[in-house]
Amino acid sequence: MATRTDAPTRREQILKEAARLFAERGFHGVGVDEIGAAVGISGPGLYRHFAGKDAMLAELLVGISGQLLTGAKRRLQEADGVPAEAVLDSLIEGHIDFALDDRPLITLHDRELDRLRDSDRKLVRQLQRQYVELWVEVVREVYPGLAEPTARSAVHSVFGLLNSTPHLGRPGSLPGRGATAELLHRMARGAFAAAQAD
Numbered sequence: 001m002a003t004r005t006d007a008p009t010r011r012e013q014i015l016k017e018a019a020r021l022f023a024e025r026g027f028h029g030v031g032v033d034e035i036g037a038a039v040g041i042s043g044p045g046l047y048r049h050f051a052g053k054d055a056m057l058a059e060l061l062v063g064i065s066g067q068l069l070t071g072a073k074r075r076l077q078e079a080d081g082v083p084a085e086a087v088l089d090s091l092i093e094g095h096i097d098f099a100l101d102d103r104p105l106i107t108l109h110d111r112e113l114d115r116l117r118d119s120d121r122k123l124v125r126q127l128q129r130q131y132v133e134l135w136v137e138v139v140r141e142v143y144p145g146l147a148e149p150t151a152r153s154a155v156h157s158v159f160g161l162l163n164s165t166p167h168l169g170r171p172g173s174l175p176g177r178g179a180t181a182e183l184l185h186r187m188a189r190g191a192f193a194a195a196q197a198d
Helices: 010-025 032-039 044-048 053-078 084-101 103-115 118-142 148-162 177-196
Strands: none
Touching (some): 010 032, 010 053, 032 053, 053 103, 084 177, 118 148, 148 177
């Protein structure tokens, strides 16, 4: 989502505003009319794009999990023959882009994942597990002293660290995107190094 340079489609605009509103006021605190007004169409006009709010929520949460996995796979393919440390840095950078640019989706995932249908929730979890395993493999190349369970725990811990961005305050209160990204990157690498230092 954050890496696109072309203009967003109407569907993407609707999803972006739905994510923002759901994150601010909760899924049940937002009506289709409010989402429509945020993108300049009538509430009923949303039904030309989505079956309803549940469908928007599913597309947001399944979609971002799929995008993270696809992005990680792409980074691994592009890094063929590159040292493992550079591959890990690339994975961290990709997740930081998500954590800084799609903060409402992190809040939405934390609060609303249980509202998805079982099949959608299982798909989100499946995509997330695949994403974690890509990281585990790279982390163990960089830190060969880490046993697989420890590496997996470290990856989940780093995701928790990076995904804390909604709690860092308002965007204007942060030191700036570049400085925040550098700080998060240093902290992520420090966490992995600390996991091996036993």
